[in-house]
Amino acid sequence: MFKPSPFGWVSQYFIGFFFAYGVYLPFWALWFEGQGISASDVGLLMGLGFATRCVANLIITPRIHRVESLLPALRWATLACTIFIACHLFAGANFALLALVTVLFNLSFGPVVPLSDAMANHYSGKQMLDYGRTRLWGSVAFVGGSTAVGYLAAQFGANMIVYTALAGFILSMLFVLRNPNPMPISDTHIATQRPKLSLLLREWPVVKFLALIALIQGSHAAYYSFSSIYWKEVGHPESLIGYLWSLGVIAEVAVFAFSKRWFNGWSLRSLFLISSLGVIVRWALTASTTEVYALVVIQLLHGVTFAMAHIAAIQYIQKSDASKMVALQALYNAIPLGAFIALMMALSGWGYELWGANIFWAMSIMGIFALFIKVEPSSRAPVSSDAISDHEAQN
Incomplete structure (x- = not known):
């Protein structure tokens, strides 16, 4: 073969x-x-x-x-x-x-x-x-x-x-x-241990990091669950909906492709702030209009609300103590990108049934809360370009 x-x-x-x-x-x-x-x-x-x-x-x-x-x-x-x-x-x-x-x-x-x-x-x-x-x-x-x-x-x-x-x-x-x-x-035998996730969850800086990412990435829950349904209900065909989703991914890929050039020297605080502001603007627009030109802007903002936040999260993890990196990666994928989005999807389902597109205002408010959370990892080497590229596993 x-x-x-x-x-x-x-x-x-x-x-x-x-x-x-x-x-x-x-x-x-x-x-x-x-x-x-x-x-x-x-x-x-x-x-x-x-x-x-x-x-x-x-x-x-x-x-x-x-x-x-x-x-x-x-x-x-x-x-x-x-x-x-x-x-x-x-x-x-x-x-x-x-x-x-x-x-x-x-x-x-x-x-x-x-x-x-x-x-x-x-x-x-x-x-x-x-x-x-x-x-x-x-x-x-x-x-x-x-x-x-x-x-x-x-x-x-x-x-x-x-x-x-x-x-x-x-x-x-x-x-x-x-x-x-x-x-x-494997070239050599490498002993592997399962990360001590429970110990990390007792550290306040880690809790703040997970909370911040949960707010930013969790704000996408109604988008993942109901944007296609909402856009179809207002008369947009499935073909247009498919193009809009593709546009969001293209924006995300573009941000990752040029992240080293565009964001070189930016602090974690700056990356998280811009992403949080993107959350506020993106979901407020989604709640307010279904005009095609606005939907194009909304989808282009996916590069800000998802990709920039992921870049910042990867930098946070790699700037933390080396002994914590694997465990932090596991928690990052499991809690903000898994459990919290699952919870928000369930809540947004009830919200969409009661309030329709106004549920996206709640997603926008999550960006406001995210503005006030600061994270400060210990200093380490800069993030590698390969690690920054590793982004779409949870999108």
């Missing part, structure tokens, strides 16, 4: 996986709605997915210690994703069945990003690939998935959302079955 280079293997796997993710993240709430699920239950199901991913990344992912285990784990996780995404077609409008397949799918889905990133980082450390150049193909595929499914759903109905995501996972399955050349093998 043909054995691709590390760059070919990882970039092609990213293409399949993030094509499917570009379908899932923007359009899954729309598919739930198409099954007759209420807005509050859509929020619960979407939040349940994020909560499950949080649990998976705290419990399952840390058990994959050695690099030799990455490829088998990715194969099993990708196979499970493929099976459970297809199971949605048989759940219909049964909330209990939808909740079950949501949990099973996200238990499989959650570990894929950190495991595939670990593969990329392993080969990057051996100078066999450039992480940023490799990861870029995942971003391109995300845009392709969200664009394609918007057109297909508009032409052929909501079930095309599941079929298109399934096609992406089948492609991922074909790619992950191949062996890269060379295979990932």
Whole structure:
């Protein structure tokens, strides 16, 4: 069987996986709605997915210690994703069945990003690939998935959302079955320990950092769950919605691509302040208007509200004590990007059902609270460009 280079293997796997993710993240709430699920239950199901991913990344992912285990784990996780995404077609409008397949799918889905990133980082450390150049193909595929499914759903109905995501996972399955050349093998035995997360959660600076990121990234909850539904309700076609989601990702990728040039010398405080102001403006606009020109501005602000905050978070983690870096990364992915977004998705579901688009005003207010939280990590070396590029795993 043909054995691709590390760059070919990882970039092609990213293409399949993030094509499917570009379908899932923007359009899954729309598919739930198409099954007759209420807005509050859509929020619960979407939040349940994020909560499950949080649990998976705290419990399952840390058990994959050695690099030799990455490829088998990715194969099993990708196979499970493929099976459970297809199971949605048989759940219909049964909330209990939808909740079950949501949990099973996200238990499989959650570990894929950190495991595939670990593969990329392993080969990057051996100078066999450039992480940023490799990861870029995942971003391109995300845009392709969200664009394609918007057109297909508009032409052929909501079930095309599941079929298109399934096609992406089948492609991922074909790619992950191949062996890269060379295979990932540890040079030396490295003892690994699970991070002491409970100890970090007792430190006030860490709590402030997690709270700040939770406010900024958690403000995206209503956007992830209900922006597609909202924009469709006011008359925008699925094809336009797909283009808008793609525009948001393009803005995010642009900020990461030029972050070293644009933000060199900026303090963490400045990055977090600009991101918080972006949150205030973006969601206030979303609550106020659905004009296409305004939606373009709203989506371009994704580079500010998500990407700049992530850049600042990565810098915070890398400037902290070396002994805390792994644990901080785990907490960052599990709490602000997992558990808190899950909670906010559930709350935004009830809010959207009661207040409609006014729920986005609540998201905007979260940016105001974020303005008043300051974080101060201990001084360390500057963040690497590869680490800054590692951004879309939780978007």
